[in-house]
Amino acid sequence: MDSARNPDPEKRINRLSQRKISLGGGTTFTSEYKLRADLEQARHLAETLYDNERGDRQKAEFFASVVAPVYETILSRIPTLEQLDETMGLYKFQRQDVEDGIMGVYNRALHVPDVPATRADGSHIPIFGKTLNPAQIQREWVESNGIVVVDDVLSKETLDLIQQKIMWESTVWYQTKLPQRFGGYAGAYIDDGLHQRILLQLSIELRKLLPDIFDGHPLKYMWAYKYDSDSNYGGINLHADEAAINVNLWLTPNEANLDPNSGGLVIYTVKPPQDWDFELYNRDTDFVYEHLLKPSNFANITVPYRVNRAVIFDSALFHNSDEFTFRKGYKNRRINLTLLYGDMEKQQQPLSQESSEL
Structure with a gap:
């Protein structure tokens, strides 16, 4: 390198x-x-x-x-x-x-352990937990119009490897954002260190496991965020991601979460109109609140935090981190792994000319 x-x-x-x-x-x-x-x-x-x-x-x-x-x-x-x-x-x-x-x-690859998707004897490490029901997950995807919560996604072996070797040990957390605007979280990206084989295998096998959801939607991007537990900081602000499907997987042990009823994700049931560009709907959040969320009475689905829980949802839906209170300490930091697939599908009807010019 x-x-x-x-x-x-x-x-x-x-x-x-x-x-x-x-x-x-x-x-x-x-x-x-x-x-x-x-x-x-x-x-x-x-x-x-x-x-x-x-x-x-x-x-x-x-x-x-x-x-x-x-x-x-x-x-x-x-x-x-x-x-x-x-x-x-x-x-x-x-x-x-x-x-x-x-x-x-600072921001050097001082320790990046190799995390293969196979064991030392060559046998395959099972990616997913034994209780997953692909047919049920895909049925819920259709019935819910694009928001599914899946628990116990990863096998214990895979969860332990990703937690310990990648999220806690790998020094690939290179990103810092403007803390006064975005809060306190460090990021790692697929094109900047976060490309261990077991993560790539996870992204491939997820598409195979749920073809009715991911067919025609190749992996577009992947990142992980590690959050500061200081009460002065929050999570990710309101936004929509430029992709078809978002998979948000939580990796910090449940004991770190001081409020099991919160700490997860808030997903609003509205999308950006076709005539909005990416910069507009992710920069002008006041406009989004006033002209999209408020008319919908802020309709949302709020998913509490659980370790090894994945939220699979239409990536065009506006969403933000729920309020969270996690214990102090390195291994207690809230961590999410996000995988984006395919291209965004916005809502069919643009805003009226009058509102789009405000």
Whole structure:
């Protein structure tokens, strides 16, 4: 790998694309919540890799004696969120940060374990749980007009691998967004580190399992978000995704969720009109509330959080994270894995000319 993510400076030949930087995945800026998440992960890796029988004690020592102290140093002097008002909470690394070693550890692929879809003996790891009923899921999809909740999606073996090796260990959480506008969550993307074989296998087998839902809709994109448990931050704001089908899978243990009646997803039963473009309906949320959600009396389906629960829904439906209260601690951070399939199908009737010009 010859990208800027490489931990070896001599192998950082190719610069990051402007798209990855614009998404918040650059190496020259950060946010307080992102640094805190990275610090927690470094401490987790220092402990996990040292204790694991097949771990790497030399790498564990690296995270304990090099990575964690750098993050601790930068966090000790990073300005408050209010002091970073002009940049909406983003912080550009200063000369002292560089001298303290931040460029050697921040947003680098320091530890990305390979997670195959087969066992050491070559046998296939079962992706899905034994209780799934594909016929029932597909029937509910039709009857519900495109919103299905599926519990116990992954087998325990697959769930454990994805949780531990990808979501908790892999240092591919490169994205930080403007915290004053979007809240506090770090992101990992299929085209920027989140492409382990078991995830790709999951995306393929899901289409095979539910052909009536996914036929004609190839995988379009995939990401995971890891949220800050601080009460100052929320989840994802109101939006619709540019795809046909959205699969939102939750991966944090239930014990982390302090309110089992919340913490999931709110899906509104309206879509953007055909004459709206992506930027309009995801930028002007006040307009969406006034001219789409309010006339529908904010009709929605709210799905509470459960680990290993997937919500499969029409991706054009407006949705946002439900309010959540999760325990403090690295492995308690709320995590969702999102897979997008196919192209968006908007509602057939555009808004009236009068309302579309407001």
